[in-house]
């Protein structure tokens with residue numbers, strides 16, 4: 144029923160020569176330059192790179208909320224020019240509305256789009272992430288992990304075909320984080336939603352992704368793309384394998400060389 | 414112990430008026446507190462009664478609580494219509510002032526330049542006692558409701574406006590981005606993000622505005638015109654009817670307390686997510 148995730152014939156998202164320069168008080172700041180890659184339908188792609196290399200900038204451009212200054216990003220072949228109902232976003236700090244309880248937070252997307260909530264789907268998602276029975280709780284009464292799970296439910300509520308996640312678990316402790324990684328893996332295995340996932344954790348990237356995109360230092364470009372040909376679910380045994388070890392080192396080396404190149408370039412260019 | 418109590422519920426941004434008043438408290442501690450507060454009141458009233466009687470203080474200097482209680486019961490039918498007048502002025506003026514203040518705050522905060530220009534004038538309105546304008550307003554509009562309602566509106570409106578503006582200014586771009594990611598319209602962003610986010614500060618503004626309105630209404634009644642609780646105060650004191658005078662004072666403090674309690678309860682219901 145669900146297409147084979149390994150088929151990359153159809154590009155779900157195409158990032159084409161994407162560039163973004165911010166105008167700041169000190170003049171133009173190039174955050175992203177000539178960045179090109181594709182994400183296939185049903186694929187999970189992680190984006191890693193040195194801090195400040197433009198990962199968040201890139202993801203926001205994919206959401207259509209903060210447009211590029213050069214190049215374009217297409218969704219199913221159509222340029223993204225504004226917010227798109229087919230794209231779900233998971234924010235870094237859950238970003239729940241503190242004046243609404245869990246249930247009302249999850250209904251927020253339906254209110255804004257004036258669509259009828261799919262009750263069965265909501266209930267299924269809540270049970271899936273282990274939040275059944277917490278519907279009446281206010282966000283401040285939920286732990287950080289629970290808040291982030293709630294925000295994943297919210298992001299999936301409208302059944303988007305693409306999920307964009309910007310360091311969603313960066314603020315969580317290691318154990319909660321592993322838990323959340325498993326959850327994302329499970330959700331993907333159920334829904335096969337196309338996922339673009341920004342992270343600072345190489346382990347997280349390998350655990351979740353079909354491919355890992357390594358970016359150079361600012362202005363960010365694609366430095367290298369690593370395939371992750373590992374079976375799913377990627378349990379502890381898989382994650383302890385030689386292949387994962389080698390891949391981790393290769394990605395690390397890429398990030399370091401990207402940083403070095405970036406420094407050299409900045410040193411020469413002034 | 415006292416210090417842990419103090420720091421609880423204080424916002425990190427060091428706002429002047431924080432929302433700790435709306436913070437949800439455990440039921441039991443509130444109950445004990447109420448019992449203690451009421452007991453203290455009883456003790457004070459009993460002590461005052463005993464002292465005033467023992468020292469044989471004349472009623473026209475300071476009437477004992479029992480005399481005030483008796484005056485309250487016998488004269489209440491006479492005072493009641495005046496309470497009605499004061500309420501009309503308070504509610505009328507507050508409704509006008511609060512609506513204008515609220516709408517102005519919501520609109521002006523969307524235009525930073527306009528806001529910068531207007532804010533000093535609003536501050537001027539906040540800091541000038543509107544009571545001072547009442548003689549002039551009476552000159553223009555006579556001794557009826559009109560000058561009083563205008564004074565109440567002028568006193569409460571700027572208070573509501575300045576506090577609400579603080580609330581509306583608290584933009585959280587991530588939450589607005591969230592709404593926009595679902596294609597929210599400007600109006601939806603206002604009603605579903607900006608307004609709820611501003612609500613705690615709006616409630617603070619409404620509470621302070623209402624208290625200022627009460628102050629101004631009573632003050633205006635004392636300046637001129639033959640009706641209202643403020644007018645009763647001047648009348649009773651000029652006729653040296655001190656028990657009645659204090660009965661009116663008690664009604665006024667109940668009114669003020671009621672304003673506080675109403676907004677406290679609204680805040681607890683709708684704004685306790687903060688703090």
Ligand SMILES: Nc1ncnc2c1ncn2[C@@H]1O[C@H](COP(=O)(O)OP(=O)(O)OP(=O)(O)O)[C@@H](O)[C@H]1O
Pocket residue numbers: 165166167172173174193194195196197198199200201361
């Ligand atoms: N709104 C903005 N205005 C000006 N400069 C910005 C803005 N947003 C980001 N930048 C700059 O653009 C560059 C890239 O920022 P971005 O947040 O995309 O990096 P990032 O890769 O997500 O970093 P991190 O890994 O630390 O989250 C940074 O140098 C940042 O300072």
Ligand SMILES: [Mg+2]
Pocket residue numbers: 198199200309
């Ligand atoms: Mg970032």
